[in-house]
Amino acid sequence: MIKNDVITVGLIGLGGMANAHRRMISELEQLQLGALCDVNEELLNTIGNEEGVSEEKRFNDMEALIADPDVDAVISIVPNFLHAKVLELCIHYQKPIMAEKPFTLNFKEAEDLAVLYEKQPIPCMVGFSYRYVPSFRYAKKLIEENAIGAIRHIAVRYLQSFGAPLFEVPYAWRFNKAVTGTGALGDLGAHMIDSARFFVGEFHSVSALMETFIHDRKDPNDGELKKVDVDDYASFQAVLDNHVIGNFLTTRNAVGSGNQHEVTLYGDYGTIHVNCERPDEIDLCVKNEKDETGTRPAFKTEKVPDEYKKQQLQDFADLVTNNQQEGTPTFYDGYQNQKVLERIIQSAESGQSVKVD
CATH class of the missing domain: 3.30.360.10 (Dihydrodipicolinate Reductase; domain 2)
Incomplete structure (x- = not known):
């Protein structure tokens, strides 16, 4: 259940591309950045301080962030070999996700995910950003x-x-x-x-x-x-x-x-x-x-x-609130x-x- 019509987002991966997503989150009243995850402790704390994210919502383990009941939706900006794992965890915990491309490391991972997704679908958007040019x-x-x-x-x-x-x-x-x-x-x-x-x-x-x-x-x-x-x-x-x-x-x-x-x-x-x-x-x-x-x-x-x-994450916010727009990459x-x-x-x-x- 989303509280107060505001979607609390957990951001996994704080490298270069995450900066663009942080900016996009800040531009939309429907989204607020409430949790962060990265294996780089120094980067995690630096961005946590910049964004005003409390220390208990700064994670080194992505499963802990995804499982957090205060996190309504996930945005994942991780290296390709982790894409399938993040999606699998989000399906397991039934958390909406905006995942980066490519979808998975290989098609075998995509096929395995499809089996899980068909049983327990979730709002899932893939970051094909050029649809928003x-x-x-x-x-x-x-x-x-x-x-x-x-x-x-x-x-x-x-x-x-x-x-x-x-x-x-x-x-x-x-x-x-x-x-x-x-x-x-x-x-x-x-x-x-x-x-x-x-x-x-x-x-x-x-x-x-x-x-x-x-x-x-x-x-x-x-x-x-x-x-x-x-x-x-x-x-x-x-x-x-x-x-x-x-x-x-x-x-x-x-x-x-x-x-x-x-x-x-x-x-x-x-x-x-x-x-x-x-x-x-x-x-x-x-x-x-x-x-x-x-x-x-x-x-x-x-x-x-x-x-x-149109801002890319506007479609994500709409997807999370069951208002999927035509052309949203899913x-x-x-x-x-x-x-x-x-x-x-x-x-x-x-x-x-x-x-x-």
């Missing part, structure tokens, strides 16, 4: 209104540069398969998959290529080289609902790219292009009624109407996403096209 939301509406006709092809790229040799990035958990599952594919590719599902629909088959460019990185603790066993690059083609063809590319070795997640949708009557680095703009190429006969449509950049701005979306990731890996390893179902 205004330009992405506006593009979704335009597609629903048939603004560019039937979609024939979607091109999705997610490029970052931090892994390139130029920056001499040391070994970290993101380069360790046992902790992260995959490299660029799970980190960035999971968002590409969700964007395609958000705009177009389900995946039917994939044909993939994955590559590791930097095979060894220096351990910051002892200076020794450690083997990198995850991908720096993944590309794949796919067939989606209504035979829409998809082309996907992600890498963390694209010098010059910051956080470049972009989607281009090609329809019978026009094209839509969005880029998360320009969240309030959309590029449209559609023939205007005022255009002269025979005039070819050209790309124009439009400002996204303010009505398409347990099912996380499960399907992990299935597609698994088929991409299978395709890359076999060198063959793989059916998703």
Whole structure:
């Protein structure tokens, strides 16, 4: 039972991404941060003091936080190998959760969770944050209104540069398969998959290529080289609902790219292009009624109407209070996403096209 119409949130994992979630929690009157969990005692106390969280609500053990009767809902920002465990505990204690992507370390974990979830479902949201970029939301509406006709092809790229040799990035958990599952594919590719599902629909088959460019990185603790066993690059083609063809590319070795997640949708009557680095703009190429006969449509950049701005955790608050909004990424979306990731890996390893179902 939620007290006083305010949802008391327990935050598990206080690393970099947790700062964004702390900010989002503070922006919504429906949410209050009431408990924290991290294995780093110094970080736990620093943030606990900043947020005014009492010492008895600062936990080193995530199960203790999840079991706490004063915690109404959980937000989890932990490394990938812990994703399934947090979800399992939340199902056991029947606590609503906002979990980060990728859904699990691998699809076997996702299948095991699905068995538990079907018996004891809970409000579960997965952090596919690009559904909350205004330009992405506006593009979704335009597609629903048939603004560019039937979609024939979607091109999705997610490029970052931090892994390139130029920056001499040391070994970290993101380069360790046992902790992260995959490299660029799970980190960035999971968002590409969700964007395609958000705009177009389900995946039917994939044909993939994955590559590791930097095979060894220096351990910051002892200076020794450690083997990198995850991908720096993944590309794949796919067939989606209504035979829409998809082309996907992600890498963390694209010098010059910051956080470049972009989607281009090609329809019978026009094209839509969005880029998360320009969240309030959309590029449209559609023939205007005022255009002269025979005039070819050209790309124009439009400002996204303010009505398409929405804070991600607003949907989580609505989900927790049994007021689920259309388009909220749920347990099912996380499960399907992990299935597609698994088929991409299978395709890359076999060198063959793989059916998703």
